[in-house]
Amino acid sequence: MSKTTGKLEDIVSLCKRRGFIFPGSDVYGGMAGTWDFGPLGVMLKRNIMNAWWRFWVDSRDDMYGVDAAIIMNPKTWEASGHVATFADPLVECKECHGRFRADKLVNGATESITTEEFLKVNPKCPTCGKQAWSEIRKFNMMFQTHVGPVSDDTSIAYLRPETAQGIFTNYKNVVDTIYPNLPFGLAQQGKAFRNEISPRDFILRDRECSQMEIEYFVRPDEWEKEFDKMLREQHYFLEQVIGLPAGMIHDLDVPAEDRAHYSKRTVDMMFDYPNGEEELMGLAYRTDFDLSNIQRASGKSMEYRDKVTGESFIPHVIEPSIGVERLFLAVLSAAYVEEEDRVVLKLPENLAPYKFCVSPLLKNKPELVAKAKEVYQILKDKYIFVTWDDSGNIGKRYKKQDEIGTPKCVVIDFDSLEDDTVTVRDRDTTEQVRVKAGEL
Ligand code: GAP
Secondary structure, X not given: OOOXXXXXXXXXXXXXXXXXXXXXXXXXXXXXXXXXXXXXXXXXXXHHHHHHHHHHHHOOOOEEEOOOOOEOOXXXXXXXXXHHHOEEEEEEEOOOOOEEEHHHOOOOOOOOOOHHHHHHHOOOOOOOOOOOEOOOEEEEOOOEEEOOOOOOHHHEEEEOOOOHHHHHOXXXXXXXXXXXXXXXXXXXXEEEEOOOOOOEOOOOEOOEEEEEEEEEEEOHHHHHHHHHHHHHHHHHHHHHHOOOXXXXXXXXXXXXXXXXXXXXXXXXXXXXXXXXXXXXXXXXXXXXXXXXXXXXXXXXXOOEEOOOOOOEEOOEEEEEEEEHHHHHHHHHHHHEEXXXXXXXXXXXXXXXXXXXXXXXOOOOOHHHHXXXXXXXXHHHHHHOOEEEOOOOOHHHHHHHHHHHOOOEEEEEOHHHHHHOEEEEEEOOOOOEEEEEXXXX
């Protein structure tokens, strides 16, 4: 199995040092489970999200996008089962009153762990080391808010814990307006909120994250075929489009007792993160659970009418769901390499924030700067994502560009003024070649 070469703290440190990710509300001492993306982080995040959208929506004829409101009618979360069941096992240390997710304190435990199973292992409290535990109770992870000026039971609303419901609630609108043929998918990217008991591992488990989800509507008797096809396509996306090494991704067929309440089959795609194997994304067969519940709760038909045969039925759903932050961390983990004299992010070119860095060899020689500006502008017009760096010496500039994953550095020197050639240095091999500026 291939392994990442960086420890999580090295990646966290690089992210802060180079402006990828900062702790949320850093200036006030932070806000647990929240993170802010800086200039470089926004670029990488957008490249990841755009690659996903291009692959799953723009380049296909059977996928369409939606962008639903984050705050939805609270009936959504009653019908979806989240009010009743979207809960994690919470246990409290009676000595120090630390609160923890019970399943994370017991090796190999799942979210359905009982108090008896927990006490049989009786782990030490990670904070105070004592073994004095409360009963496990279920803690609902949805953030509550109130809509409008009156804060009482009638105004309760939730921040969405998954983007999926914004898709399901628009299913009928889409069917009635663009008449798609089955199978077809609706895709959405957006924020999701979970009041995690123990946010951890940098951006792996957050209280505010971004999800990229597809609800793929299929004929009920075709779900297995479509599920297997979607699983293969997900691997293709992660490995060929995002460039994650296949050896770092492992499929886990989730046993019935650990699946979400809506799922009849789930395959979690696990990734070798620096702190060990963790879920990167999930692929779930949600049956007709959501559309049937919406039909019951709203009184509106969710049936699909086949244009050829005339039959009507509620479609079944295959759902690939991935968190942007988890994919971001997987990309960084796979790209982070420490070499003898440098740290380098070997990001795939399509994801790298900048494709080129252009510099004059010396910044106090106006003729070099002018020529370098000319080359910079040509590249900028062509590739957009080009950066300029004339700070420090060339060695320092290379070091910085290696750390932010810029594939090519272009340097303009005195020969450039004579023969219009420039030096191009490759990030991964550090090899330098001379090429005509016009051939870049
Ligand atoms: N609609 C299905 C759904 O939300 P999930 O397994 O709860 O299923 C899907 O979440 C994906 O969203 C996960 O595989 C993970 O990538 C991401 N995710 C979930 N909770 C997260 C959190 N607290 N922080 C970061 N990412 C999270």
